[in-house]
Structure formats: C-alpha cells, structure tokens
Amino acid sequence: GAGVSQSPSNKVTEKGKDVELRCDPISGHTALYWYRQSLGQGLEFLIYFQGNSAPDKSGLPSDRFSAERTGGSVSTLTIQRTQQEDSAVYLCASSLMAGANTEAFFGQGTRLTVV
C-alpha cells in the first residue's frame, strides 16, 4: 500500500477483555516496529520484527502482550486481559530494512481505551 495502515483507528474495550491491533506495513518493507505512547509520555518501544529473524520482544511490558508477523507482512499485536494502564496510542512503523540510517514510516496509530 501507499503507507503503513493500522486498524482499528480507535478501540474501546472493557477491562479484562482481549484486543487485537493490526498493522499493514508498506509493501516490501522488511522491518516492522510497534511502539506505545501513553498519555503525556514519549514513545516506548515494544517489539521489532526483521525478515525471518526472531523478533526483539524486549520492550513488551508484560506477558499479556504478544505480537506476530505472518508471512513477513501483516503484524498483529495482542493484549490479553486488558488493564486500564494499557490505554495508549499504539503505533506501528515499517522500514525498508533494519539499520540506524533507514527511515521509518509510521502508521496513524490505534487509540486504545480500556474502561
């Protein structure tokens, strides 16, 4: 596609429910990142996928969070048993390849509200 696409754009869920957030990266981009931006906070790294390599999950805040990337393209971030502190904007980004000097392109984000 023309850009990184995320869905849904907004999600309100009840505490304790599971949610799935979807990211469609730019076609051909091998690197995909998930970030989280809590209210009033900076962006926080969650997880990174690069090609067929094992993902870097070091930023996931708890074992309730998981992500997968199928076929090296679409990625899904799953949050189980959501808590109010999970409320945030979840941003996905992709880049052509891994590396410090490669520009990342961001999606519009999914605003998650846990009530």
Added chain:
Amino acid sequence: KNEVEQSPQNLTAQEGEFITINCSYSVGISALHWLQQHPGGGIVSLFMLSSGKKKHGRLIATINIQEKHSSLHITASHPRDSAVYICAVNSGTYKYIFGTGTRLKVLA
C-alpha cells in the same frame, strides 16, 4: 535524566514567527530523526540527519555531532504547523530513542 531531551516542552507562537525547537542527546548516535505528530496520533517523518543541515520547504534541521545537539527551525510559521514535534535518535541499532516531544501551537 532522559537520553533525549527536547526544549521547550510547549511553545505558542504567532503566525509568521520563526520557531526553533531544540534536541539534546547523551548517547552516541548514527542518525537523528525529526518527526511530526498531528492531533489524532499520526506521525510523519520530517528529516533524518547524521550531519550538517537539511532544508525542506519552510523547515530546516541542523545537527552538531560534537555538541550532541540538533535544532528544528520553522520559518514563517502557520497554524497548520501546529503539532507535536518529536526528536528521535538511533544509537547504532534499529531501536529509536524518543524525546517526549514539543507541543507547538501557532495562532492565526
């Protein structure tokens, strides 16, 4: 102390003013990025810098590697420039380290 610090945190300007947003970092970097985040959350990459200066329209970004400092300038500011501007650095890996952003409001 955050590894990436931005100033000011909030900035209100009148249309037409020259605006400067500053970013200082304490880690060694391979590249520095300036991002723009509009209300609603979407982020656009404005610049990627590893040295010197870049210009795009009314936006100018500079970086001083020795001083570990970068500035984003907006000339002839306009209300549509109102957004959060975020400085992010790559310290040699794929991970970005983000500043907390500068919230800019340009009044007509």
